[in-house]
Amino acid sequence: MxxxxxxxxxxxxxxxxxxxxxxxxxxxxxxxxxxxxxxxxxxxxxxxxxxxxxxxxxxxxxxxxxxxxxxxxxxxxxxxxxxxxxxxxxxxxxxxxxxxxxxxxxxxxxxxxxxxxxxxxxxxxxxxxxxxxxxxxxxxxxxxxxxxxxxxxxxxxxxxxxxxxxxxxxxxxxxxxxxxxxxxxxxxxxxxxxxxxxxxxxxxxxxxxxxxxxxxCFVIGKRIWILPVPEKIKKKSDSLPTEQILKDLPEEAEVLDLDKQYRLYVRYADGRCGFLSHQEISIKLV
Structure with missing residues (x-):
């Protein structure tokens, strides 16, 4: 050794x-x-x-x-x-x-x-x-x-x-x-x-x-999970409306590009497109 x-x-x-x-x-x-x-x-x-x-x-x-x-x-x-x-x-x-x-x-x-x-x-x-x-x-x-x-x-x-x-x-x-x-x-x-x-x-x-x-930046062209902000994660309960529960779950998206402000341009599973500037992401294995 x-x-x-x-x-x-x-x-x-x-x-x-x-x-x-x-x-x-x-x-x-x-x-x-x-x-x-x-x-x-x-x-x-x-x-x-x-x-x-x-x-x-x-x-x-x-x-x-x-x-x-x-x-x-x-x-x-x-x-x-x-x-x-x-x-x-x-x-x-x-x-x-x-x-x-x-x-x-x-x-x-x-x-x-x-x-x-x-x-x-x-x-x-x-x-x-x-x-x-x-x-x-x-x-x-x-x-x-x-x-x-x-x-x-x-x-x-x-x-x-x-x-x-x-x-x-x-x-x-x-x-x-x-x-x-x-x-x-x-x-x-x-x-x-x-x-x-x-x-x-x-x-x-x-x-x-x-x-x-x-x-x-190897995430370009990859499918990712966009993770919720930690302090906003809430436990599922009957008192929480379904919309709030869904909002606090990771969102799936595909990274299309990176702009000059170093934001990721992504397309969500429902077809929406938008920019990520400070969110945390995880690579989706397929």
């Missing part, structure tokens, strides 16, 4: 980013509650510079929709980037798309395998989710410009030796097996991701990554 010696080096990442003129402060810690939450605290305490925080383990890693993100020691990359773009809230949320494309390209370069994106921002390999992205706006000024944005990225680099927890074991995957560690791989992945991300970021708000995203 080989011990995973693929450790994250603050010095290496800082030096490499300086070579590519990426002006961002870097800190690597062994363990933290959540890299996103830590950067929020630092911002509230007056942090004004762009900042990259990476942890070897998260005790309370967070995903989208209020879910937890499994972040065990040594097997993944758990990082958050605090940025101060001269952009409004809508433009800032495109940082999520930029991060997904940058990550897909960086992973593909290292692995030599095609990387897909499940709308809107999950990285998929071999039919499994290997990474998630959580972008949060800190605040908005009166003129509509954001005061800061945090882009959180969690990557399952190596499969945990004990496997993934039951709630996610059917969907979660990793880039490599538990004994396939490669020295310096995490460092190279972080640097490669950030090089591509900041190349896009320098051109914000220009949309230079749309074609690349659409090429990798």
């Amino acid at each position: 080989m011990r995973n010696r693929d450790t994250i080096s603050e010095h290496y990442i800082r030096e490499e980013l300086q070579k590519y003129d990426i002006p961002i402060a870097v800190r690597v810690v062994e363990e933290i509650d959540s890299t996103n939450e830590a950067l929020k605290r630092m911002a509230r305490q007056g942090l004004k510079e762009d900042f990259l925080l990476i942890a070897g383990k998260q005790s309370y890693g967070r995903g989208t929709k209020g879910r937890s993100f499994y972040s065990p020691e040594s097997t993944g990359i758990y990082m958050s980037i605090l940025l101060h773009p001269k952009a409004d809230a809508l433009q800032s949320m495109r940082l999520t798309i930029m991060a997904a494309v940058a990550q897909a390209r960086a992973i593909e370069r290292l692995k030599g395998e095609a990387i897909q994106i499940k709308w809107p921002n999950d990285i998929w390999l071999h039919g499994k989710k290997t990474s998630g992205i959580l972008t949060e706006i800190i605040g908005v000024y009166e003129n509509g410009q954001v005061s800061g944005v945090i882009v959180g990225i969690g990557i399952n680099v190596y499969e945990p030796r004990q496997g993934f927890p039951k709630p996610v074991e059917k969907i979660a995957g990793a880039l490599y097996g538990p004994d396939e560690w490669q020295e310096n791989l995490k460092n190279d992945l972080v640097v490669g991701l950030l090089k591509k991300f900041f190349a896009y970021y320098r051109q914000l708000p220009e949309d230079t990554f749309f074609a690349e995203y659409k090429k990798r």
